[in-house]
Amino acid sequence: MRFLHLKPGGFYIDGTLGDGGHARRMLESEGSVAVLGVDRDAVTLELTAQRLAGFGHRFRTFHGNFSELDQALAAASRSGADGILLDLGVSSRQLDDPVRGFGFRVSGPLDMRMQPCVGPSAADLVATLGERELADIFWRYGEEKASRRIARAIVRDRTEAPLTTTGALADLVARIVRRHGGAHPATRVFQALRIAVNRELEHLEMFLDRVLDWLLPAGRLVIIAYHSLEDRMVKQAMRSWLSHCTCPPALPRCACGARARVKVLTKKAVIPSPEEIAANRRARSARLRAVELMA
Ligand SMILES: C[S@@+](CC[C@H](N)C(=O)[O-])C[C@H]1O[C@@H](n2cnc3c(N)ncnc32)[C@H](O)[C@@H]1O
The missing domain is CATH 3.40.50.150 (Vaccinia Virus protein VP39)
Structure with missing residues (x-):
């Protein structure tokens, strides 16, 4: 003010x-x-x-x-x-609403679009982008040091089953990145995807x-x-x-x-x-x- x-x-x-x-x-x-x-x-x-x-x-x-x-x-x-x-x-309301798919405290659809139903969702990006493009997003927008390993795991796992929920993506990241401080290991990846989805x-x-x-x-x-x-x-x-x-x-x-x-x-x-x-x-x-x- x-x-x-x-x-x-x-x-x-x-x-x-x-x-x-x-x-x-x-x-x-x-x-x-x-x-x-x-x-x-x-x-x-x-x-x-x-x-x-x-x-x-x-x-x-x-x-x-x-x-x-x-x-x-x-x-x-x-x-x-x-x-x-x-x-x-x-x-905070968007972040805490599992239906919007921004957070992972409670699993929800991997969406993250601020304007619901407009443009590709986070699940679409995770399903279609190449390993390198995903790694670039995690590194550039999330400064995630394990960006390449996470991208590789996504591309490998998605051939078995598509990643469609926030919980599944958070679990995948947690298998690769160790928790630092209080933040969940997937925090940076979620922030990066959100920035990319919403441009x-x-x-x-x-x-x-x-x-x-x-x-x-x-x-x-x-x-x-x-x-x-x-x-x-x-x-x-x-x-x-x-x-x-x-x-x-x-x-x-x-x-x-x-x-x-x-x-x-x-x-x-x-x-x-x-x-x-x-x-x-x-x-x-x-x-x-x-x-x-x-x-
Ligand atoms: C951090 S919140 C704002 C909270 C607000 N200052 C308050 O007091 O409640 C950001 C809001 O901006 C909206 N937003 C983000 N990027 C936007 C954009 N490019 N154009 C319009 N709205 C946007 C989001 O949908 C969200 O509702």
Whole structure:
């Protein structure tokens, strides 16, 4: 809330509405703001729309991807927002619902699609990708050291029986990787598959390419990332907005009058306090960064 710095009568977009915790806080902290909640998960969106219906016309929802906010803005008849928030990844509700196939505490179908029934599921990827492609996903998105051995085991085992449940995949990984610390050995593989299934990095990249066009002058952008690759993308984009020289590299001196497009509000990523992590373990890897568009 401090970084969003809500202004009376302002219009804000929560690009990852989820269960509406952030949107509710925005609506409660400043009685005259309007919030548009966007989520690609229609099931989540509907539940949260009902939960926040008490805010009346101040709260609206839009089913879509945060990488395509043009459509959300058009639907809300707005030219831009005074602030945009992204709280990346999956919500606790999605993670804990076995039917959605994101977690493995209780086995469920190996699905992991944030937008149910759209595009290939995790089971489809595990059934069709080659050993090398699977290993690359586990290594790149999960930094899983045993990526090759896990991919080899998947390709070997799937000839006998398809891997269709989260429990079966978690058991396969647990046979290969030893538990380190408190996390289940399959945590990294599940995170990696989820990122691949939902093309999370591609959507973040598209968002970062366009987001400054969606902000009104002096509008704020706040992004919370939980994965080092995502945080790096956010950091690099924010840095690139500081000087936006468009001159050809061969030109000896800048002639385009480049000037910073944003003011960076967080010199370093803001991380949760030990107290917050103790109260909410899932916050442990959160990294928040914020900028303000130049007026
Ligand atoms: C970490 S949760 C957000 C939780 C929320 N801030 C709250 O207070 O409850 C992330 C949400 O963003 C959604 N999401 C993830 N990537 C998205 C994308 N590219 N476009 C739209 N929604 C997305 C997920 O479906 C999920 O509901």
